[in-house]
Amino acid sequence: MNMEAIRELACKHLADRKAHREREKGFIFYHGERVGKIAVALREILLPGNSAKDEIMKAAAHFHDVAKGIEPHGEYGAVLVKEILKDHCSSHEIDEIAELIFYHQKRKKDPDYSEFIKIFQDADMLDHYGTIEIWMNFHYYAYMDQPIGESVKFYKEHFDQHAADMKNLLNFDVSLAIFEDKIRFIKSFADRMSCEANGEIYQLQKITETT
Ligand SMILES: [Fe+2]
Numbered sequence: 001m002n003m004e005a006i007r008e009l010a011c012k013h014l015a016d017r018k019a020h021r022e023r024e025k026g027f028i029f030y031h032g033e034r035v036g037k038i039a040v041a042l043r044e045i046l047l048p049g050n051s052a053k054d055e056i057m058k059a060a061a062h063f064h065d066v067a068k069g070i071e072p073h074g075e076y077g078a079v080l081v082k083e084i085l086k087d088h089c090s091s092h093e094i095d096e097i098a099e100l101i102f103y104h105q106k107r108k109k110d111p112d113y114s115e116f117i118k119i120f121q122d123a124d125m126l127d128h129y130g131t132i133e134i135w136m137n138f139h140y141y142a143y144m145d146q147p148i149g150e151s152v153k154f155y156k157e158h159f160d161q162h163a164a165d166m167k168n169l170l171n172f173d174v175s176l177a178i179f180e181d182k183i184r185f186i187k188s189f190a191d192r193m194s195c196e197a198n199g200e201i202y203q204l205q206k207i208t209e210t211t
């Protein structure tokens, strides 16, 4: 597969797309690129030395949300990608790419799923946390034209439950460890934001003790 040509194709189809009102134009293109990299990083840990499907996962990552907005977007995306990639991949490659896209939202911890489907599902999930979660959160409240206090309230009142629900959907222990690290970061960020949004100086006592 010519990965550069596939990336350019994804850029052409998705970089100008605004798939969610409350997210920036091109989100699904950049998200797709990141998911491909995260999937390969997980694969290197879980299946070291087995790089045979890396290009399939990267190509699928580029287009996995191509049908976002037409639900279930995984199923529609699996159909669309066959048309989009028909001149760039063999029919076997397209079937493998479409399979990853088809199942990316069907997170059931089904033991029948291949390791690659499970890796792909976890990579997609992990890209929504850490700094990316904060980026999306800020975009959302900016789009809603709401003050910083609303974001603070979300992290205080709803984020823990949301994170617990998402955590349950991951397939691998390593994904869980990465997820928990990302959640710790978000919570420490939100903790500081709740102080500063309220006009307080974060860890003032600690700073004055050392000066
Ligand atoms: Fe998706």
Ligand SMILES: [Fe+2]
Pocket (backbone or CB within 6 Å): 031, 064, 065, 124
């Ligand atoms: Fe996604």
